[in-house]
Amino acid sequence: MKKIGIIANPASGKDIRRLVSHATVVDNNEKINIVKRIILASQGTGVEEIYIMPDTFLIGHKAIEDLTLSKELKVSVNILKMDVHGTLADTIRAAKLMEDIGVDVIVVLGGDGTLRAVAKGNSKVPIIGISTGTNNVYPKMIEGTVAGMAASVIAMNMCDKNNTCIKDKRIEIYKNSNLLDIALVDCVISRQTFVGSKAIWDEQDIVKVIVTNAHPAAIGFSTIVGVRKIITDADDFGASVNLNVGDDYYVAPIAAGTMKLIRIDEPEILKIGEGYKIEFNFNGVMALDGERELIFKSGEIYEVKITRNGPIRVDVMKTIESAQEIGFFKSK
């Protein structure tokens, strides 16, 4: 059986950045539409079984109901049997269950934070991220139909995954040698002492930014490194930069439509697998992939490490092109 999983986060794309920047709004009914398009595209290209994460808005149930009423649903679609709490823990749990079921690929609707949660629950199954969040570096703005086709190609094994999938980097955060948490794109260290509205947007409080990848066009805090140094997913290193030190000012797009003048020093290269100690002399919070998560206290010592333990990411265009070359779209 060719199986795919779908995880759609009903909470993505609604945070405070709609007030402080001009961030995109994706309502939950559009997420249902995207899920329907993924189902239709994947069933039309050979997928036989689909598993969907249950959520508080019943995105999966509503997609099934609509496609049943329109008599378009041919494939077997199942909602995972699990408790729903309406938190990121649901996503982590669903990703783990999908890995256990043996799905061939997981399509994820959300932002960087959602993809981070999927990566926490699964490290073996390739993922396709569709951006329905805010400042998205990791998931891309791709049409659900295209994502569904790419998922189908992976499930049907109609491409060379060595060429079309990338084993990503991640930032690992340790305290006393215990892995506390991870980030896929960036870890931002801020002097704010509470989690509050979770999203981080105020650069005034930021002390340091640590990244796996950096590019000026990847909207968000990783651009603070990206405007000085581009780091691709192929590079076997990440970097960190300190804010409000040095003499050089750079303009960086830290949020959608938000260009800020920021004083930064020369990025420090962080080699894969090497631990870097951070000793704090202030209370603050670490934001992981844009969300304030880890509160720390003055005097505490943490270690950050860039590794290749991140998720397996599907390069959607390469995957589809590779499948086209070997006749994937030719009628049987």
Place this chain on the structure above:
Amino acid sequence: MDLNNNKIIEMYTTMKKIREFENNASKLFAEGQIHGFVHLYIGEEAVATGVCANLREDDYITSTHRGHGHIIAKGGDVKYMMAELYGRETGYCKGKGGSMHIADATRGILGANGIVGAGQNIATGAGLSAKLRGTDQVCACFFGDGSTNQGTFHESLNLASIWRLPVIFVCENNLYGISMHQSRHQAIQDIADRAVAYNIPGVVVDGNDIFAVYEAAKEAIERARNGQGPSLIECKTYRHHGHFEGDPAKYKPAEEVAEWMSKDPIPRLINYMIDNNILSKEELTEIDNTISKEIKEAIKFAEESPWPPIESVVEDIYTDIVEEVRK
């Protein structure tokens, strides 16, 4: 973000005062001291507090049938509130309005409101007034999830948007419109989604986290004061009691109640303050004792206040014109 320890302690004091007032109102209602309907705000204190902590005294608020928290957070006097609940002459409405009609124009409190959604129009009018008078006052409009199906919600957002009025629409989504779960009366989960239809920003925040509410309200209020128009903030929260005192709330699943009780905004803030050495347990007890004393004094004030005289029954109800007609 500018949020010092004094402000955090001030917000805790407000939240605790609301909780203490409501716990006493619940007890007094059960004892038969308070008559009529009482809808309590227990569990939702972070919303009113986090929003009003960003308002000035000359700013406005509009409230709902569940209004005690909003009025306390905007600086309402608990003595006159309690006297109103007791139906005494010293109350905010001279004892003739009760819980659902408390107003204090001197503090910009444009009234609790027994009609679901009716505060939204008043808030829009207050915003229009501020704009026409050329002031930088704003109006925070509190309402529940159930009211967002009313025409008033859509009319108000539409007008506030097209006229760029300084109104902050604050939805307290406590999951239930009376006893009906939101999923049974709306085809959306996030009321903030409705902001798109009116071309205003809509955000969702954890309404049980004082910092999340404070941050979002601060940004929305600044936006309104700067002439950029209205915003919609949806605060996900939960009322610990039934819709009204006496409602056993059997429609709420036990697991749901337990999950939300674990997210009670007051213990969350206490933990944060203790953890960050903002105040000691002794200082916390001192604040709690002061609040407890203030509420006790308010009850005593209410109990010792006179009933409204019988001849005042039609005062403040009919206009002079009607009075003439009656003659």
